[in-house]
Amino acid sequence: MTPRYTLADISVSLTVGMPAFDNGQYKPVKMIGGLLLSALLTIGLICAGGYTVHLNMRATEAERGWTDHSQLVLTNLQTQAAYLDRIDFNLQLYAITNELSHLKTALSTLSAMNVSLVQLQGMVSDNESQSRYAEQFDKDLQSLTTAVSRMDTQNRTPQAKQLLDIRNDLGILQQQERDLLRVRADLLKKGFYRNVALSAGYLSLSLLIVVVLYIFLLRDALQRGESEKELFAAKSELESTVHKLTGRAEDSIFLTHARDELQLCTAARDAHESTVRHMNQLLPGTSGATLTINNSRRMVEIAARWGDPKNLLDGFDPDSCCGLRAGKLRWRKKGRSELHCAHFTGEAPEDYLCIPLAAHGETQGFLFLSCDTPDSIALVEERQPLIQELCELASLSIAGLNLRAKLEGQSIRDGLTGLFNRHFMEIALERELHRATRYNTQLAVLMTDVDHFKQFNDTFGHEAGDIVLRAVAECYRKMVRAEDIICRYGGEEFVVIMPDVSEESAVRRAEMLREAVSGIKTQFRGEPLRSISISGGLALYPSTAEQASDLIHAADNALYRAKHAGRDQIIIANEPVETI
Structure with a gap:
């Protein structure tokens, strides 16, 4: 460990070099000898002080290097955690949707984690405990990679145990590095204060010696006026420097406060x-x-x-x-x-x-x-x-x-229509059901489907179908209440959640939506498209069902009945659904 130095390590007597008198007579030989001795001691003191400051600066630089090293390790661990969250998310999506793109994304992210892990092992190689946990992290990561590589359409269960093991490894490594960073930051702060104290002390002591020497020379060489001008100039420069440093410190504090406040903004x-x-x-x-x-x-x-x-x-x-x-x-x-x-x-x-x-x-x-x-x-x-x-x-x-x-916005919105997506609908429906239960109110779920939508795609192409879906979505936005939630359930199916509504009001609003959609006029490449109609199924809480999945199922069945009854109509799910 680099040794530390204080002002007490170096001392010098300022009385050396004072002019000598014998019976009132001034002795120039002693004066010159005192001047030379004082000059040599001053030079020695300045050199010793400079060397002391240099050693302490080197120690501080070493401590700063370790602090930066800890920051890099923590950044790497945070990156690994972000990769792990992305893998978890894509594995869950793959388990739900069976889309290979999510599995491929998870595998590519695992590759990135392996690359980042190699860097991490290099950075913690100096720490036996961290190296051991990094090796365990490597084993758990390889286990997860093997498990994910073997996932197929029959085995789509997310690898929960491997993910949990890796999260535990990351947590231990992060805690160890934070402890190291805290110790190193304390050492760096102490080194900074030590350097400031040393610099101020040696600066004060050097200035004191200079002043004493100037007074000595002025008194013996009758050059008081010139020396006073030099001292005044030195004082002015010092005050200017102090003023500039004070201003910079205030600017730094101002920017720190601004940065902290900006980081709090949401x-x-x-x-x-x-x-x-x-x-x-x-x-x-x-x-x-x-x-x-x-x-x-x-x-x-x-x-x-x-x-x-x-x-x-x-x-x-x-x-x-x-x-x-x-x-x-x-x-x-x-x-x-x-x-x-x-x-x-x-x-x-x-x-x-x-x-x-x-x-x-x-x-x-x-x-x-x-x-x-x-x-x-x-x-x-x-x-x-x-x-x-x-x-x-x-x-x-x-x-x-x-x-x-x-x-x-992208995580909860449908890219084509701008409506909420199915994932958000499931979350919102659970939330509204809890609210309806708490306040003892009714809730309606309307599931609709664009009639003969496949004909739009087959006749005019998918671009025309997209125009129809956007037009229907815009019509829904204009017709529903502010508290209603519109979602694109999938394909040409839409779900409208209507909180705090009676059965009569829900039916009336569903019919208003159906009639409004019938009045939509659309064009594709300058040619008018045929009229649009929708069929819908309406389920009510608590009369039809009390669980979110049962409400959706009941509304879907009612929609199916509306389709087979001739389309362009709304049918209510009257039979209660029993939860098994």
Whole structure:
């Protein structure tokens, strides 16, 4: 372990080298000898101090290296955990859907886990305990790979035991590495404080020696004036340095607070609000806004603002902003750039700044900052690096939140119609049944099917069938209540969950849907398609059934009866379903 040094390890007497007097007479020989001795001791002290600081810096760098190593190991383990979740998810999908694509995805992810495991074993090879668990992790992973490779259409059960063993291995490795990281971080922090204390101590001691030597020289060489100027210059430089360091520390604290708040945001709108709030704190006396590009990538809209940005449009083409077109920070002010952006309703302000908000290779929008006074311009120019860092933090946060919202929407939405998918329907139905049981209310489940849908596909092609499904879905959206839940059950089948509704009201609403669908007019490549009709089965809770699966089964049977009774009608499942 690298030795630690303190100020007590080195000491020197500052009285050495003082001028010598004998009966009131000054002795220059002793003065020169004292000066030389003091100079040598000073040089020795500075060298010793520098060497001490160097050794401590090396120790701190070593501790920082181990901390970075722990971060890399934890990142690898988190990646392994994400891979494992993906494998679990795809195995469950394969068990449900019997689609080989999910099994292939699981196998490819297992291959990626093996590659990442090789890296992990290399990183923990210095730790006997972690190496042992990494070997166990390798064995469990190979066991899972073998089990998954042998899965077929007759054996589609997810490998729960192997998955649990691997999760346990990952948990143990993560806990061990977190413990190591905590110890190493403590050592790094102590090393940092130690270096600061050493530097401050040696700096103070060196300055003290310099001052003593200067006073000695001034008193004996009558050069007090010149020495005072040098001391004043040194003091001014030190104060300036301290001022700059204090400002940088405050900037660092400001960015840390902004980053922490952005990490707490759960929606992009919250991130925009947090950004403008910090901009207002950073740049008092200015005004501005954050603007976002909508999903179509054809419109820029105001997401949040501070102050009163004059004449700023809320909704314009992305090419209207010179900063977006340039893809970098852009000042508009006299003497730098005279060209105005086109996103203003009236006269544009004289001086403003546009900073694109971009992350992961995609532009999310931009920050608009208006400066109305010379002081505000000077403030913005002084803090421009800090503004850009805050914009980078905001861009990453907004991009991450937008991506998460997009992925969440894809997981519960049908890609063709935009309605909720079957998985969400099952979850929503269970939730609404619990609510109906708690509040003693009724609930209806309407299952519908587009009549003769196969004829659309056979006659005009699947593209025409997709047009019909989207038209029916849009009709449903317009006709149902806000609290109703519409889902695409599969193919041309739709399910509507109607909470807190009586049987008469449910039947009336089902008939309204059927009549509305009959009035849909669609075209395919300029030619009108034949009329659309639907058949439906209606099941009620609790009169028909009390379990979600029984309600769906009853509604499906009623739909089957409606099909065989001539289609284009709604039939109620009147016979109660007994749960076995």
